[in-house]
Structures are given as C-alpha cells and as structure tokens.
Amino acid sequence: MSSTTVAPPRTTSAEQIRRGESERRARDNRIGWAFVAPFVIVFVMFLVWPLVHGFYLSFTGESITGAGGQLIGFDNYAEALRDPIMWRSLLNTLWFTVLSTVPLVIVALILALLVHQGLPGQWLWRLSFFMPFLLASTVAAQFWIWMYNPQLGLVNYVLGAVGVEQIAWLQDPQWAMLAVVVMTLWWTVGFNFLLYLTALQNIPEQQYEASALDGAGRWRQLRSITVPQLGPTTVLIVILQVLASLKVFDQIYIMTQGGPGGVTRPVVQYVFEVGFTGYRFGYASAIAYIFFAIIVIISIGQMRLTTRRGA
Amino acid sequence: MATTVAPQPNAPGAGAGVRQQSWLAQKAGLRIGERFASPGRIGAVVALVVLAVFWLLPFFWAVVTSFKSETAAAATPVTWFPEDGFTTDAYANVLREGNIPLWTWNSLITATAITLITLVVTSLAAYAFSRLDFTGRRWLFWAIIAAIIIPPQVLIVPLFYEMLTLNLVDTYWAVILPQVVHPAMVFILKKFFDQVPVELEDAARIDGAGRLRVFWSIVLPLSRPILAAVSMFVFVFAWNNFLWPFIATSDASLMTLPVGLQTVKSAYGLQYAQVMASAVLAALPLVVVFLFFQRQIIKGFATTGFGGQ
Structure with missing residues (x-):
C-alpha cells in the first residue's frame, strides 16, 4: 500500500x-x-x-394484499416442480438459449471477419451491424412485429417473391420461436461482432506478414492464425451470450406475449406473470429462485470448463 | 468497393510499381501482400454488402412505413413507394396526441441520474479497493464480484415489494435506485485504478492532500477513458431498460421511452404508420448520438465487454 x-x-x-x-x-x-x-x-x-x-x-404464501404471509415451508417449490407451465417456460428459456447462442456467436464471427478485411466505408459496416444493439427492446420488437406481419410484412413479401406461402410468423406455434430467435440475432449480434472485431484488430500484423512470406494463403492464415488467436474471445463471448440468452424476456413479451399457447413464454415472463398479474409474490419468488439456481449452476459449470482449458 | 479500384497509372504517388501498390493497398486498407481481386475476395465483398443490406432493411422498412398514410401502410400488395406519395401525417399525429416528448424527457432524467450516481458510488468504491487497506476489504470485494452473476430479473418481486414498503412506486426514484448497483463496474474501475502509478499520488499526499482530493484531482482525470466507457455502458443500459421501469411505473406521465412505447402499440391498434413513427422517434436520440460519437461508443462498449482490458 x-x-x-x-x-x-x-x-x-x-x-x-x-x-x-x-x-x-x-x-x-x-x-x-x-x-x-x-x-x-x-x-x-x-x-x-x-x-x-x-x-x-419463496417460503411464504405472500400476496400483494399482505395476506398469507406466514411460512409454508417448501410448498411453493413443491408446487413449482409439479407446475407444467413452470417446466414449459424453463424449457423454452433453455431452448431459446441453445437456438440463439449458436448463431449469435457464429454470425458475429463471420460479420467481424468480413468487416475486418478493411474495405472502405468502415463506419457504414459498423453502423449496420452494431446500431440495432443500441435500440431499446420495444423499438426493435416493434420493427420486427411489422416485418413479420403476415399480409403487410417485408419477410413474407420477400419470401413470396420466391414462391413461399404466407406464414404467420408470430402466431404460428411452429414458427414463433424461430421468428423470435431471428429478431434477437438481428438485434443483439452487434455486441459480439464488436468484441470479435476488437480482438481481430489486436492480432499482430507481423504474424500475417511472416506467414505470407512463408507462402500461406488467406484460408491458411484464417485457420492457423486468426481462429486460434480468437480462442479466448470466443470463450468470453459464449459465456456472456449464454447468460444473456437465459435472461430473455423483453422481445418475447412484446412480440408474442409468450404465445401462441405458451410455446415462447420464457421463465422470466412466468415469474413476472405470477408476481404481477396473479400477485402471488411467494410463488413467483420460488420460481425466480429455481431459475437463479440454474443460472448459478451454469455459471459454475462454465467457470470450471474455462479454467480447465486455461490450465 | 476495393475490388473495383484497379491500379491506376495516374494515381497519386504512382512512381515505382511497388510504391503504387502499397499506396493503393493502404488506401483500401489492405494487408501487404494481398491480391486485389481474387474470387474469394469478391465473394467476401458481396457477402458483406448483402448482409449489411439485410441488417439495414428493418430500419428502412420502418422509416418508409412511418412516412406513408395509414391507408397506404395497410395496402396490399406491399410497396416501397405508395401511390398517394409520402406524408408526415403519422409524425404529426403521434407528436400531437402522444406522450413521446414526455417519455423521452423521463428517460433522459432517469438515465442521467442512474449514470451519475453509478459513477460516483462505483468509482469511490473501486478506488478504495485499489488503494486503501481496510478491514474486510478482501471479503467485501469478493462479495461484490460474486454478485455479478445475480440476474436483475430474479429480484423483480422483492424489489417491487421493497418499493411498496418505501412508498416509492410510481416515482422517478423507483426507476432509478435499483439500477445504480453495477458490481461489474466496480471490478472494471478497480482494474484500471490498479494501473495508475501510485507515485503520482504519493507526491500530492506528501504535500498534504487528503485521499478524497487526490482521488478527485489526480486519479479521476487520469481515468477519463474508462469513466467514459463505464458511463456509456450504464447510460445506454438504463436508457433501454424495459422490465424494471415497466414494473415500477404505471402512471403514463412517469414512463420511460421503452415502457411508454409498449403502450402505444395497444393504443394505436392497427395504425401501422403511427406505430412505426413512434418507434422511429423513440430510436432517434440514440441513433443520432451514435452517428456523432460512433468511434467513442464502439470503443467504450468493447472496453466494458472485455471487462476493462
């Protein structure tokens, strides 16, 4: 000191x-x-x-009226484990996390590699891919509700041009989750893109020059220099992305309200609904804690995986 | 496009062939030794352009819709250029009847307050963790680091309960207070302060300056880049936050922009042009700020994203 x-x-x-x-x-x-x-x-x-x-x-029957505030032991947790909506929303959250994390990492890497080639108009590329990330969830969701409009939306218009029949993206249980994932990719890929781009700029230029002298082509450089150097960044991005995806709520709540038929309802929305439309504070807290426990377990798992890799 | 820039004999600096190539390569930002127009490179450029168009389409579509009349917006087949021409009616209606200016103001007030309070409390704490040896420093720091994994979504019910108890529901404070706790920012700032040479402070302290003075007049000015990065992150996060302000306010005159916009959708029903005009207006402040400070914002987000490195 x-x-x-x-x-x-x-x-x-x-x-x-x-x-x-x-x-x-x-x-x-x-x-x-x-x-x-x-x-x-x-x-x-x-x-x-x-x-x-x-x-x-979470161990009480507390509601907004203050009634039922006494301790009721593990009743809320027991109820949650028997609650099919709780399970469904938990699985929806996990499914969304898997479906969104993969493209959010891969597309971010592709975008960063393409932009890093150093074409003129760098500001335009960055603007295109990063800008959506700065939009509020409500704005981005509004844009996409309109894009997905079955009769008037651009998505069906473009697909119609190649002969695909109209799809009610946000109303069809078969497509709703995919539609949410695509919107999320558009909205948030910019952050991962930015991290990759920064990492790419930090790779020493000499490595490319030296390998070029040794006769390495672009593909060879990509495989042997770029991708290995991006390893730590990829680990960081995957960790941040999994945690961010697990917390999904805004865009789903705004675009589908968790529908149709609960196929997109994430667990955070269920906590919100139980707490603020059913006003069952005790039960909502129990579900929140089950969710929290899962986040902690996943975080610890990620930490152990990465420290082992680092060692 | 770089691929179309063929080496021109009359290009400036076109003396020796080698020099010309390197000048052009520099101009186009190419790496030394790269060929201009290999098939792979053309493919990459095309891919980039297509993807950028894809990413900009939702913006353009929203803006174009917002300048249509309601009948044109709801007309099939879909068209970019309405027959009855473009109009600003939707904006006029939204600004006349809606609360968008008020919500923008609410967002500005709350996000600014959140950013200022966060900056003060996190930087003071981070400085103490970096420089001062006090009892419990170690475990307190670890408690704060551990708290980074707590998702704010888990706390919504007890936080609302707390706001009810404190009688703060439907006030600015209910929106602001729970958003000033950013344990990750303490970590990022501490890491930065650790790298500020202690010798700079020792000189001032020998001259009799107190800790707070040293912190204010020596450490903070040296930390401008990291303070800017933290402010940017916290401000944008607060400006865009939806779930907590949505829970904390039900009074339309206290809503932030994202929360208010959510009520617009139901209020305007099928008036697509007005819904898009509201969304465009809501997006506008950050878009404009971003256009002006693109470089700083991108650097700030990269810094916080990488945990302050």
Whole structure:
C-alpha cells in the first residue's frame, strides 16, 4: 500500500513508530470504509436485501394484499416442480438459449471477419451491424412485429417473391420461436461482432506478414492464425451470450406475449406473470429462485470448463 | 468497393510499381501482400454488402412505413413507394396526441441520474479497493464480484415489494435506485485504478492532500477513458431498460421511452404508420448520438465487454 512507503523519520523510537503505524492503520480503515460506504449502501439495499428477502418470500404464501404471509415451508417449490407451465417456460428459456447462442456467436464471427478485411466505408459496416444493439427492446420488437406481419410484412413479401406461402410468423406455434430467435440475432449480434472485431484488430500484423512470406494463403492464415488467436474471445463471448440468452424476456413479451399457447413464454415472463398479474409474490419468488439456481449452476459449470482449458 | 479500384497509372504517388501498390493497398486498407481481386475476395465483398443490406432493411422498412398514410401502410400488395406519395401525417399525429416528448424527457432524467450516481458510488468504491487497506476489504470485494452473476430479473418481486414498503412506486426514484448497483463496474474501475502509478499520488499526499482530493484531482482525470466507457455502458443500459421501469411505473406521465412505447402499440391498434413513427422517434436520440460519437461508443462498449482490458 502506498501509505507504508512513507519512511518514518530516523530519530523516532520503536514505540513511536508502532503508535504511528497503528494510527495510520486506523485512519486507512476509516477512510477506506468511507469510500466504499455509498456503494455498500445501495448494494445492500437494492441487491443483497431483495435477494435475501426474495428467498424468504419463496417460503411464504405472500400476496400483494399482505395476506398469507406466514411460512409454508417448501410448498411453493413443491408446487413449482409439479407446475407444467413452470417446466414449459424453463424449457423454452433453455431452448431459446441453445437456438440463439449458436448463431449469435457464429454470425458475429463471420460479420467481424468480413468487416475486418478493411474495405472502405468502415463506419457504414459498423453502423449496420452494431446500431440495432443500441435500440431499446420495444423499438426493435416493434420493427420486427411489422416485418413479420403476415399480409403487410417485408419477410413474407420477400419470401413470396420466391414462391413461399404466407406464414404467420408470430402466431404460428411452429414458427414463433424461430421468428423470435431471428429478431434477437438481428438485434443483439452487434455486441459480439464488436468484441470479435476488437480482438481481430489486436492480432499482430507481423504474424500475417511472416506467414505470407512463408507462402500461406488467406484460408491458411484464417485457420492457423486468426481462429486460434480468437480462442479466448470466443470463450468470453459464449459465456456472456449464454447468460444473456437465459435472461430473455423483453422481445418475447412484446412480440408474442409468450404465445401462441405458451410455446415462447420464457421463465422470466412466468415469474413476472405470477408476481404481477396473479400477485402471488411467494410463488413467483420460488420460481425466480429455481431459475437463479440454474443460472448459478451454469455459471459454475462454465467457470470450471474455462479454467480447465486455461490450465 | 476495393475490388473495383484497379491500379491506376495516374494515381497519386504512382512512381515505382511497388510504391503504387502499397499506396493503393493502404488506401483500401489492405494487408501487404494481398491480391486485389481474387474470387474469394469478391465473394467476401458481396457477402458483406448483402448482409449489411439485410441488417439495414428493418430500419428502412420502418422509416418508409412511418412516412406513408395509414391507408397506404395497410395496402396490399406491399410497396416501397405508395401511390398517394409520402406524408408526415403519422409524425404529426403521434407528436400531437402522444406522450413521446414526455417519455423521452423521463428517460433522459432517469438515465442521467442512474449514470451519475453509478459513477460516483462505483468509482469511490473501486478506488478504495485499489488503494486503501481496510478491514474486510478482501471479503467485501469478493462479495461484490460474486454478485455479478445475480440476474436483475430474479429480484423483480422483492424489489417491487421493497418499493411498496418505501412508498416509492410510481416515482422517478423507483426507476432509478435499483439500477445504480453495477458490481461489474466496480471490478472494471478497480482494474484500471490498479494501473495508475501510485507515485503520482504519493507526491500530492506528501504535500498534504487528503485521499478524497487526490482521488478527485489526480486519479479521476487520469481515468477519463474508462469513466467514459463505464458511463456509456450504464447510460445506454438504463436508457433501454424495459422490465424494471415497466414494473415500477404505471402512471403514463412517469414512463420511460421503452415502457411508454409498449403502450402505444395497444393504443394505436392497427395504425401501422403511427406505430412505426413512434418507434422511429423513440430510436432517434440514440441513433443520432451514435452517428456523432460512433468511434467513442464502439470503443467504450468493447472496453466494458472485455471487462476493462
């Protein structure tokens, strides 16, 4: 620490040094806590406390009226495990995560490789692919509700031109999830694209020059230099993307309200519905905690996988 | 397109052949030793253009629709150029009857407050974790890092309960307060402060400056890039956040832009031009800011995305 680098004057006795040292300690302690206090206050009030309280609520029958606030043990959890809607929404979330993560990583990589070739008009390419990421979920969802409109939407218009019959993308249980995934790809791929692009720019140019002198072609360079160098970035992107996809709610709620027939309803929406339309705070908390447990397990699994790779 | 730029004899700097090639390569941003127009390269350029058009289509389609009359917007077959021409009626209607300016204001107020409060509390904490040796520093830091994995969605019910208890539902504070807790930003800022040389501060401290003064007048000015990156991330996140403001406000005069826009859809029903005009208006502020500060925004997001590296 910086404070210990100030050497004590030569004339002081050991006793004085000790006293000065402990005073400095006490002062650092005070100042340290004063500095972290504002964050700790909001951290405890709006994160730790709700986390603890939510856990408590999950063992009660609490509702918005304040009725049923007594402890009921594991009843909520038992009910959740028997609740077919809970299972369906959980599976929807996991299915969405699988369906969205794969293209969100691969397409991001392809876009970044294409843009990184260094064509003129860099700003235009970046604008095209990154801009949607800055849109609010409601704006992006509104755009796509319109794109997917069965009679008037651009999607069916373009597909109609090649002879595909009209599809009610968001109303057809067969297509709704895919439609949501495509919209999500359009909306959020920009962030992963940006991370890949930054990583590409950080690969030393000399490696390409050296390999070119050795007669390596573009494909060879891509396989032997670019892709291996992007390894750590890919790990980071996959981790962030899985966690982001598991939390899906906005675009689905806005575009399909979880329908048709619950085929797109994610687990966060179910927590929201139980909590804020059914007003069953206790039961909603139990489902939220089951979801949280899954997130923690997946995070730990990812961490173990990546540390093993790193070792 | 770079592929169409054939080496021209009268190009500036066209002295020796080698020099000409490198000038053009530089101009087109090509790597040394690359050929201009291999089949693979042409394919890549075509792919890029097609993908960019794809990505821009939803924007164009929304904008074009918003400038149609309602009858033209709902007419089949679908067309880019309506027979009755373009009109700004949809915008006039939305601005006259809707709450978009008010919601934009609400978003601006809440997102600005969230960003400022977050910056203050996270940077102070990060500085303490980086420089000050206080009891409990280690476990507190680990508790904050561990909290990064807590999804805000898990907290919606108890947070709403808390807001009811504090009597804050349907106020700006209900929107703002739960969004100022960003444990990841403490981590990112601490990592940056760790790299600021301690010697710079020691000089000032020997001159008698207190910690807060050193922090304010030496550390913060040196940390501008990371502070900008953190602010950008927090601001855009707050500006676009939907779920929590949606829960915390039911009063239309307190809604943020994304939440208000969700009510527009039901209010205007099948008036497609007006729905698209509202969406375009809602998108406009960040689009304009992005056009002006593209480089900084992209750098900021990359920095926070990579955890501050």
